[in-house]
Amino acid sequence: MHFLVNVIDDGQAEAAGRTESGTQAETDAVDALNARLGDAVVFAAGVSAPGDAAVVDARGAEPKVTSGLLGDPAEFVAGFWVMDLPDAETALRVAHEASVACNRKIELRPLL
Template sequence: MKQYLLAVHTDFAAAPPAEDVMQQMFADVEAFNQRLRESGAWVFAGGLTPPESTTVVRTQDGRAVLTDGPYAETKEQLGGFWVVRAPDLDAALEIAQRASVACQGPVEVRPFQDDADDAED
């Protein structure tokens, strides 16, 4: 089994969707998550707060230097993600397609470096 990151990029500057659209999205994502858990593909998932609450930590001369705000100054920021377990890319893409319907946005599929089963290597 391989593990894949399913990342949702969100434009936090855009006007948020209407309340009923938002509620529908929450319900759809919850139903999708439930199915993911039941199928055994679930590893971890979470939604993130807006990028303003981000802090970047660098090390200079052994001391932490903090910066307020996100690392990359791009319009779209990571808004949430899933980590799923899937036998191959086709299976991961199928999960991502359902995730995209639930969260009403594009979903970026990125494989993790090591196969989960090869952890002992």
């Protein structure tokens, strides 16, 4: 099964006064987790700052583009993994490990 594992920044970037909120220790811990998970990590990436986002709605006659995030920027996706894991129980365990490694909340969602 494939899972989307979102890293949620809920103030770390703002508190650090920079876009990249991860400390060197957190980056090292995430790198170690990625190495341990090996091929289970299909893809992983950080995501740029909320101010870089654009919401595009082309459902009407004229496309509408809005700068910024769709929702409340107090919490936003700062990075993510796509992981290939055997089941939801394993995914929850890995999400717990990811939360510890990156010192952030994690949103776990199965991919359809």
